[in-house]
Amino acid sequence: MSVITVAGLQLALPPNTNNFDTIASQVRSVKKRFPHLTLVMLSELATFGPAPRFAETLPGDMEEKYRTLATETDLWLITGSLFERADERVYNTASAISPQGEVVARYRKMFPFLPYEEGISAGEEACVFDIPGVGCFGLSICYDMWFPETIRALTWQGAEVILHPTLTNTVDRDVELSIAKASAATNQCYLFDVNAAAPMGVGKSIIAGPGGETLHQSGAEQDVMVMDIDMNYVRRVRETGWNSLGQPLKSFRDHPIDYPQYQAGARSGCLDNLGPLRKPGSKLA
Template sequence: MASLGVAALQLAAGSTGNLELVEREVRAVAKRFPWLDLVVIGELAIHGASVDLAEPAGGETEQRLAALAVETGLWLVPGSLYERRGDAIFNTTPVFNPSGEVVARYDKMFPFLPYEAGVEPGRDYVVFDIPGAGRVGIAICYDMWFPEMIRTLAGMGAEVILLPTMTNTIDRDVELSIARANAAINQCYFVDVNLAGDLGVGRSAVYGPGGDVICETGAGREIIALDLDLDQVSRMRHRGWQGLGQVLKSFRDSDVRFPLHETVGARRQVMQAMGPLEMPEKERKEPTEDAADEGADRKPRLTIID
């Protein structure tokens, strides 16, 4: 049976300076659950959301994470780090194997613009194989709002998709519905791990290849340790969930064209009327001439109560 032991750590992190916390938590979960293969934590968990703390690839933080992977014997997906390359900064997830080697490096394709300003988008999809288990895909937070991206990872054979997340806003409910839908329509495990504490509202979740709810957490520190049955992914993709929709095969066999996706220029032309991607401003409504006159004629009223 093909299985993957995964721990998703929803850490109660401070706004920055969380490397020692990550090291303690990974060591603790490795000791408590010796059957684990892989540990994943939330987006930007270690240094927080400041691009001023960006490091080059292979910097001090990565060196300590590599040593942690060797020490624990785990595959390590340490959320993400802001990584500096020349004059550019990327939101990057390095993937460490148990030998401490970086076997993959994923750059977030959809920085959370206009808020995540100054971060370059990635260009390459990333999947990696864990020997004896299966194939894992990586996306980061806002990436999952773009179904074309998650479908591509599934098309590349990903049986489990890991989504390090840092969400501290009111749209977490919507994100969970999107995460669950992504699991169902791509017939894969979907592991969406958020942060708690100063950086996130928690509520991490794991969904199965039928869109089934495996785990949904609360708002504080929580550890999700699961033994994922990857044979179930193959079965779902072959037979459908409960013998129902065989979604990926239907997509494969269809001759439907998607003109919007055929070129970058096509979608830009169709969606141009939406205007530029920029920070929303406070809306100010200019009073009409009639409204201004009406306001001028209005006199205060005095109500006397005996």
């Protein structure tokens, strides 16, 4: 199968409450309207909002509800993310669930939005999964995208589509749109960057193609983004370049340099001199 249909749900959901019933209704509705739909993804922390008190172990009750919903609707589901409690820590974790209700991947956000996303631990592993007969998908969450290495790590593992739930309600959203497009172009992949609408987020979700082209950009209001994507298009762009232009993945593969910043134990005097990571205006204890 070369072409599949993916939906990103930019929903207007209240924070600090259980939104599962509303989300399930939206998932059922989009599947009913578009029976050929393959995958649905939510925004970051859509289910409860940014409230770590709702953290649960995984597997857990809420993930089980999403497993049942995936089976009922015959869809691949990306839960956006849930706060996961594990080993006395809390992680921001996205689950990928198959139409058979199997959790095929869990990804822990590697870059919590520090110093503001306090008390959330960082994940350590890039995460990809395969949809049989379709292709390879990578999971990324919100602030991860500000670190190019995270998307490149997914591409390195074979990801052709990056599923990137986010939760942004700040003035840097327009910058994130530029990062999403640049990440898609430099990694020659589709990138679904799905934000929440108000009151949790400012919307402006974007779907970018492997040339960095904007395939769809939402406004601030609730939006159900349904998009056909062609996996053969990604593969052709990687083989011959977007519009027969640059082939950055091949150049990255073939370049002999060992980047000094990635060597074990490497330090940067410039970065070390930036001082501690703390909120502006705060003082060290």
